[in-house]
Amino acid sequence: xxxxxPLRLLLPFVAIGVALVVFLxxxxxxxxxxxxxxxxxxxxxxxGIGAVGRATDGQPAGATIxxxxxxxxxxxxxxxxxxxxxxxxxRAWLVALATAMQESTLRNINYGDRDSLGLxxxxxxxxxxxxxxxxxxxxxxxxxxxxxxQVPGWEHQPVTVAAQTVQRSAFxxxxxxxxxxxxxLVGQVGGVAxxxxxGPGAATLPEGVARAAIEFALGEVGKPYVWGATGPNTYxxxxxxxxAFEAAGVQLPRVSRDQYKAGGHLPVRESQPGDLMFYxxxxxxxxxxxxxxxxxxxxxxxxxxxxxxxxxxQPVNWEHDELVPLATRPGTPANSA
Amino acid sequence: xxxxxxxxxxxxxxxxxxxxxxxxxxLGLTVVVVVAVALVVSVVLGGLRPAAEQAARPGxxxxxxxxxxxxxxxxxxALPPVAPLTPTTLPLSSAPPAAVQVAxxxxxxxxxxxxxTTNQTWIAGLTPFTTPEYVGTLVGxxxxxxxxxxxxxxxxxxxxxxxxxAVEVPTDAVTLAITVVDTEAGWRVAGYDQx
Numbered sequence: 010x011x012x013x014x015p016l017r018l019l020l021p022f023v024a025i026g027v028a029l030v031v032f033l034x035x036x037x038x039x040x041x042x043x044x045x046x047x048x049x050x051x052x053x054x055x056x057g058i059g060a061v062g063r064a065t066d067g068q069p070a071g072a073t074i075x076x077x078x079x080x081x082x083x084x085x086x087x088x089x090x091x092x093x094x095x096x097x098x099x100r101a102w103l104v105a106l107a108t109a110m111q112e113s114t115l116r117n118i119n120y121g122d123r124d125s126l127g128l129x130x131x132x133x134x135x136x137x138x139x140x141x142x143x144x145x146x147x148x149x150x151x152x153x154x155x156x157x158x159q160v161p162g163w164e165h166q167p168v169t170v171a172a173q174t175v176q177r178s179a180f181x182x183x184x185x186x187x188x189x190x191x192x193x194l195v196g197q198v199g200g201v202a203x204x205x206x207x208g209p210g211a212a213t214l215p216e217g218v219a220r221a222a223i224e225f226a227l228g229e230v231g232k233p234y235v236w237g238a239t240g241p242n243t244y245x246x247x248x249x250x251x252x253a254f255e256a257a258g259v260q261l262p263r264v265s266r267d268q269y270k271a272g273g274h275l276p277v278r279e280s281q282p283g284d285l286m287f288y289x290x291x292x293x294x295x296x297x298x299x300x301x302x303x304x305x306x307x308x309x310x311x312x313x314x315x316x317x318x319x320x321x322x323q324p325v326n327w328e329h330d331e332l333v334p335l336a337t338r339p340g341t342p343a344n345s346a
Numbered sequence: 347x348x349x350x351x352x353x354x355x356x357x358x359x360x361x362x363x364x365x366x367x368x369x370x371x372x373l374g375l376t377v378v379v380v381v382a383v384a385l386v387v388s389v390v391l392g393g394l395r396p397a398a399e400q401a402a403r404p405g406x407x408x409x410x411x412x413x414x415x416x417x418x419x420x421x422x423x424a425l426p427p428v429a430p431l432t433p434t435t436l437p438l439s440s441a442p443p444a445a446v447q448v449a450x451x452x453x454x455x456x457x458x459x460x461x462x463t464t465n466q467t468w469i470a471g472l473t474p475f476t477t478p479e480y481v482g483t484l485v486g487x488x489x490x491x492x493x494x495x496x497x498x499x500x501x502x503x504x505x506x507x508x509x510x511x512a513v514e515v516p517t518d519a520v521t522l523a524i525t526v527v528d529t530e531a532g533w534r535v536a537g538y539d540q541x
Contacts, residue, residue, distance in 0.1 A: 294433030
């Protein structure tokens with residue numbers, strides 16, 4: 010003990026050191042996270058953004074953020090402003106912008122089909138408000154958001170489905186082709202980094218995504234196949250993929266031939282667990298895709314096969330004459346040569 | 347001038363800092379120890395930093411931070427380019443009449459929505475000409491919002507492949523762009539939009 014006695018001389022220095030460490034740690038914890046969370050962010054990766062727009066056969070969206078007029082940009086910023094005021098997540102702005110782009114190309118027009126008017130082509134005869142109200146960009150945006158927020162689970166629906174649920178339009182897929190432009194506006198005008206929510210481009214899925222999707226799909230094995238069903242008790246082929254990737258934080262389009270375009274492609278033989286594989290009536294023609302399933306690795310896959318069958322795990326038939334030669338890795342950037 | 351006493355706090359500190367100055371050997375030993383401590387501290391801090399940076403990197407919340415993965419700056423930002431699938435295109439004149447007829451019938455059923463038509467009645471008219479998967483998409487349509495009331499001309503193929511064709515059908519309000527696919531149940535509409 011005598012030998013250790015001189016050590017108590019160090020006590021003042023130790024005290025000062027400990028105080029410094031505590032102070033610096035607290036400061037770091039308090040300020041470090043704020044530097045990485047600038048502005049609102051997206052809660053999930055929308056793998057469908059841009060995908061379906063390119064798919065709408067012979068209907069390239071054409072417009073980019075650079076080609077928009079000042080009037081269109083002004084209206085976009087009103088729509089985002091109202092959404093922000095109402096404390097809606099950026100996902101709602103995305104749906105609203107895609108809708109307005111389809112309905113009025115973001116111009117506050119005083120004409121339309123029958124009595125449709127304004128940015129969202131709302132119809133006074135269908136309870137959307139007086140003609141003066143539906144041609145007021147702020148009022149019409151607010152009504153749109155109010156009705157969108159009433160749609161159960163709208164945040165997890167593909168943009169075009171959420172938009173269609175509000176609009177009940179005669180062209181249910183039409184909003185999809187504006188998703189890319191809407192995302193660009195949410196990014197530039199709304200100040201949201203990474204509006205698609207898929208992170209910086211990568212050739213592989215973030216670790217954990219494939220596993221979560223596979224775990225979800227395997228958990229549904231044995232549930233019956235029903236056309237048009239998206240769970241939770243019955244599924245069709247694309248409905249199972251939709252929910253599996255939703256559980257992994259990735260939003261897919263609704264139908265299999267749109268899911269094909271929801272990410273980068275790779276030769277089907279090089280598939281990794283978590284990649285989507287497809288059957289098509291003509292394997293070289295993506296328009297004829299009619300079935301999708303999830304690759305598990307080791308030549309196994311999980312699928313909701315067809316009416317009368319249950320969700321099941323099967324070996325991949327690499328020789329199947331309908332097996333599309335390219336697989337899709339959802340949420341990765343498009344890589345067409 | 348205070349007398350340097352060998353007792354007390356000041357003397358104890360003096361003993362500490364003057365210890366290395368008593369002989370060259372002690373000085374050398376002290377230098378070695380100080381350098382070693384500095385090295386250990388910097389290595390430990392350096393080991394902590396990449397983990398902290400990974401945790402702080404903005405991105406999807408689903409990205410787990412594992413020290414095993416290579417930094418993403420070195421990873422490729424996309425899959426290697428692949429040639430898109432391109433179906434054989436056939437001359438427009440070779441469009442199967444059955445496929446064109448399905449588009450025509452489908453468009454007629456689409457435009458047929460007398461006042462008061464419910465979504466179910468309207469879909470029932472389209473179902474025989476639509477793929478089951480696509481019927482689900484039609485559930486959201488309010489027939490009252492369909493701008494057209496009748497087809498005004500013959501269906502015109504715009505793209506023909508062995509098992510799919512794109513067809514345009516004019517109506518009294520808009521021209522429809524319809525995709526028809528050759529399924530095991532025959533030619534069926536798998537998608538449409540305004541042309």
